[in-house]
Amino acid sequence: MADPEVVLARLVAGALSDALGAQYSGADPLIRPSQFADFQANAALSLARQLGRPPREVAADVAAQLADSDVVEPPEVSGPGFINLTLRSEWIAAQATGLLGDPRLDVAPANPLQKVVVDYSAPNVAKEMHVGHLRTTVVGDALVRVLEHIGDEVVRANHIGDWGTQFGKMVEHLLDIGEPAARQMLADGDINAFYEAATASFDADPAFAERARRRVVALQAGDPETLRLWELLVHSSEQYYNAIYARLGITLTDADLAPESFYNPMLAAVCDELEQAGLAVISDGALCAFPPGFTGRDGQPLPLILRKSDGGYGYGTTDVAAIKYRTQELKANRLLYVIGSEQSLHMNMVYAVAKQAGWLTPEISAEHVSIGLVTGADGKRFRSRSGGTVKLITLIDEAVERASEVIADRYPDAAERARIAEAVGIGALKYGDLSVARDSSYALDFDRLLALNGNTGPYLQYATARIRSIFSRAGLDPADAAGPILVAEPAERTLALRLLGFGAAVHAVVATAEPHKLAAYLFDVASTFTTFYEQCPVLRADDEATRQSRLALSALTLRVLTTGLGLLGVPVPERM
Ligand code: ARG
Numbered sequence: 030m031a032d033p034e035v036v037l038a039r040l041v042a043g044a045l046s047d048a049l050g051a052q053y054s055g056a057d058p059l060i061r062p063s064q065f066a067d068f069q070a071n072a073a074l075s076l077a078r079q080l081g082r083p084p085r086e087v088a089a090d091v092a093a094q095l096a097d098s099d100v101v102e103p104p105e106v107s108g109p110g111f112i113n114l115t116l117r118s119e120w121i122a123a124q125a126t127g128l129l130g131d132p133r134l135d136v137a138p139a140n141p142l143q144k145v146v147v148d149y150s151a152p153n154v155a156k157e158m159h160v161g162h163l164r165t166t167v168v169g170d171a172l173v174r175v176l177e178h179i180g181d182e183v184v185r186a187n188h189i190g191d192w193g194t195q196f197g198k199m200v201e202h203l204l205d206i207g208e209p210a211a212r213q214m215l216a217d218g219d220i221n222a223f224y225e226a227a228t229a230s231f232d233a234d235p236a237f238a239e240r241a242r243r244r245v246v247a248l249q250a251g252d253p254e255t256l257r258l259w260e261l262l263v264h265s266s267e268q269y270y271n272a273i274y275a276r277l278g279i280t281l282t283d284a285d286l287a288p289e290s291f292y293n294p295m296l297a298a299v300c301d302e303l304e305q306a307g308l309a310v311i312s313d314g315a316l317c318a319f320p321p322g323f324t325g326r327d328g329q330p331l332p333l334i335l336r337k338s339d340g341g342y343g344y345g346t347t348d349v350a351a352i353k354y355r356t357q358e359l360k361a362n363r364l365l366y367v368i369g370s371e372q373s374l375h376m377n378m379v380y381a382v383a384k385q386a387g388w389l390t391p392e393i394s395a396e397h398v399s400i401g402l403v404t405g406a407d408g409k410r411f412r413s414r415s416g417g418t419v420k421l422i423t424l425i426d427e428a429v430e431r432a433s434e435v436i437a438d439r440y441p442d443a444a445e446r447a448r449i450a451e452a453v454g455i456g457a458l459k460y461g462d463l464s465v466a467r468d469s470s471y472a473l474d475f476d477r478l479l480a481l482n483g484n485t486g487p488y489l490q491y492a493t494a495r496i497r498s499i500f501s502r503a504g505l506d507p508a509d510a511a512g513p514i515l516v517a518e519p520a521e522r523t524l525a526l527r528l529l530g531f532g533a534a535v536h537a538v539v540a541t542a543e544p545h546k547l548a549a550y551l552f553d554v555a556s557t558f559t560t561f562y563e564q565c566p567v568l569r570a571d572d573e574a575t576r577q578s579r580l581a582l583s584a585l586t587l588r589v590l591t592t593g594l595g596l597l598g599v600p601v602p603e604r605m
Pocket of ligand 1: 148151152153188189190348351366368
């Protein structure tokens with residue numbers, strides 16, 4: 030384990046117990062980044078209070094234990110009692126050389142292994158995928174990639190909306206325009222037009238509305254012909270999602286579909302179980318759960334409706350049944366729900382009911398991986414000029430088109446330009462999303478996302494292409510760079526030190542389900558590499574050992590960046 034913070038924590042913990050007594054071996058050494066050194070340990074301050082001794086004196090005693098460590102320089106005490114920790118350059122160099130030979134780049138495997146259900150993407154059948162689904166799809170896919178990388182067992186659950194009363198009017202509209210036309214419209218992405226036409230008929234034509242209502246009843250009763258038409262709608266929509274997933278490089282397949290309808294056969298029993306356990310009661314004819322701690326504005330307990338007074342079930346019932354299924358049948362111990370922040374009350378109520386039912390426990394957790402809005406430049410929900418929702422596919426096309434303009438003069442060959450523009454445009458869109466804290470909103474601005482400078486996909490892609498070109502100019506393969514890595518110049522030291530943090534950055538995403546932490550780390554690595562490259566000639570280094578070392582640092586940077594971008598699901602073009 031080369032992660033400096035972990036190594037220092039262990040080292041200082043030993044020094045604490047040596048200096049103060051074995052009873053302090055478990056004390057948190059409080060390792061923090063420092064302005065004056067690589068890190069500082071702040072533990073002496075709080076321990077001094079317990080010991081009733083001056084903090085600087087305690088710090089000096091602890092520091093003295095580290096006087097001849099091969100990891101850190103003899104530490105200095107600063108301020109009220111901080112212990113400044115500067116890593117030895119030889120230690121950094123040796124660790125970085127070790128990393129070069131480590132296929133895992135020091136990413137520790139999950140311990141203990143978890144079984145994680147990641148509920149993400151989840152578009153609605155016969156409704157357009159819009160910009161909101163970009164985030165739930167892209168963030169969710171980054172999380173499954175990271176969790177699988179550390180060895181967790183991951184179940185992707187695409188909880189698509191394929192059930193509800195809206196299917197009555199859609200089936201009737203399908204019959205009106207004919208199956209082939211409907212299939213074509215849905216698979217080609219003319220989904221909004223289909224849905225709007227169905228809604229228009231429903232609103233304008235009472236006879237149509239009546240047919241639609243009867244159709245809902247037939248669907249719920251399992252009428253075979255109605256089910257066949259409904260499946261046609263569902264499958265056509267799935268083809269459409271799959272085309273978008275393929276374009277975006279999303280790892281979801283048909284095997285990951287866990288649609289709302291999948292839970293239908295479980296709903297009645299789940300309702301009975303909750304009612305018998307006294308966790309749900311009839312209120313105004315509906316079966317409702319009133320989980321503790323949720324009240325409305327009037328101070329009255331808020332209901333989670335499980336069965337409506339007409340006997341129908343809703344979105345919430347399905348989510349409650351899904352938790353039971355995922356914990357009891359799939360035996361998952363971590364559930365991640367990558368869903369818009371506007372659904373947080375709903376999800377928290379569902380989790381509260383599941384806790385009462387005993388399906389969620391301290392060992393079996395559910396987390397709302399809350400997703401913020403994508404806005405327009407005005408800070409309001411992203412809309413098209415006419416005020417409607419913007420199709421996700423339109424955004425993808427625009428990103429790629431603009432990327433093509435950015436690289437146009439460097440790639441006159443149309444086929445090559447198209448290939449690179451696809452990676453750059455989609456990379457910009459995905460990275461733009463992943464680099465922002467997932468629960469905050471951001472304004473979609475293509476100029477910013479596509480900028481070659483700053484924390485953008487193209488900047489990181491370009492950093493990898495530049496490193497590749499160093500090697501190709503020298504006729505070398507980065508995979509052959511064997512080092513050893515030496516650390517003499519400050520820029521070499523900083524870069525090597527950053528590279529040692531890859532495992533910690535990956536595990537920060539595992540712990541918090543926040544991919545932007547990995548993005549921020551990768552941006553830091555790429556920026557640090559830029560400084561290194563400006564200050565330290567690689568191919569024209571003064572001597573052969575330095576040249577080998579800098580080639581190795583470059584190769585290691587390339588691997589960290591490509592592995593990290595791969596975990597985020599951001600494509601990396603070979604050239605740019
Ligand atoms: N289909 C829903 C939507 O588009 C999202 C479903 C999220 N997942 C869930 N288990 N509720 O808003």
